[in-house]
Amino acid sequence: MPVISLASVKGGVGKTSALLALASDLAVSGSNVVVLDADPNGHASRIGARMAKRLDGVAFAALGGITEANILASIKKARTEADYVLVDLPGVSSKLTLLGLARSDLVIVPVQASEMDIHDALQTVENVKQAGEAADKTIRACFLLSRWPITIESRAAKETRKRLQSKAPDVAVLNTPLMDRTAFKEMTFNGAPPRLVEPGGNAAANVEAIRREVLALLGVEVEDAA
Numbered sequence: 001m002p003v004i005s006l007a008s009v010k011g012g013v014g015k016t017s018a019l020l021a022l023a024s025d026l027a028v029s030g031s032n033v034v035v036l037d038a039d040p041n042g043h044a045s046r047i048g049a050r051m052a053k054r055l056d057g058v059a060f061a062a063l064g065g066i067t068e069a070n071i072l073a074s075i076k077k078a079r080t081e082a083d084y085v086l087v088d089l090p091g092v093s094s095k096l097t098l099l100g101l102a103r104s105d106l107v108i109v110p111v112q113a114s115e116m117d118i119h120d121a122l123q124t125v126e127n128v129k130q131a132g133e134a135a136d137k138t139i140r141a142c143f144l145l146s147r148w149p150i151t152i153e154s155r156a157a158k159e160t161r162k163r164l165q166s167k168a169p170d171v172a173v174l175n176t177p178l179m180d181r182t183a184f185k186e187m188t189f190n191g192a193p194p195r196l197v198e199p200g201g202n203a204a205a206n207v208e209a210i211r212r213e214v215l216a217l218l219g220v221e222v223e224d225a226a
């Protein structure tokens, strides 16, 4: 089943936060989800374990210890078991990252509103292309505007959208940004998906809109069990 990776050569852009928000929302919506944590800092698997406890009775698992040696086998196995496999890739270009990209059906590249983020996001897209060439297939990528201001869009935010579209016209920018919200920080402490904390709240609606866009890119028709 589809493999969705979160990737950026830049650290701190919100890969792990976006991954956990999306993964938990997919699980709460009735899909069987496996998170593979390929970042040696182990945040996705540590917080994912908390999330799994919160998601009692829901098919959600987060596995750590993904390395260069086992990433291909781990993705292969997870694909056979899960409806969606979400892979948290390290914030560097490495063999591990390249292997993870090569096995992805969609790569989500979070970008904050800054020139530095745009630069590194474009580099990440180049890495995705290279992985695609190595695997002899086209790997789809999209930008996710990340840690986005919830108030009116700043000049930097508008400029970021504009530059991404002009510099990488073939890579979609998701319409819905992942907003900068305390709910996404709280999720890291308690492992609670926003949709369980406040169903119908702003954070939950934000993640749901992103989930729908991501599934549309994968060509999946959205039918919620919830």
Ligand SMILES: Nc1ncnc2c1ncn2[C@@H]1O[C@H](COP(=O)(O)OP(=O)(O)O)[C@@H](O)[C@H]1O
Pocket (backbone or CB within 6 Å): 010, 011, 012, 013, 014, 015, 016, 017, 018, 043, 091, 146, 147, 148, 178, 179, 180, 181, 182, 184, 185, 188
């Ligand atoms: N949407 C968001 N709203 C609020 N805080 C966020 C959001 N996304 C990320 N953060 C915070 O930004 C920091 C970096 O996020 P993280 O997900 O760890 O990025 P990465 O995995 O790319 O290194 C963390 O402190 C995290 O809590």
Ligand SMILES: [Mg+2]
Pocket (backbone or CB within 6 Å): 015, 016, 017, 039, 043, 088
């Ligand atoms: Mg991370």
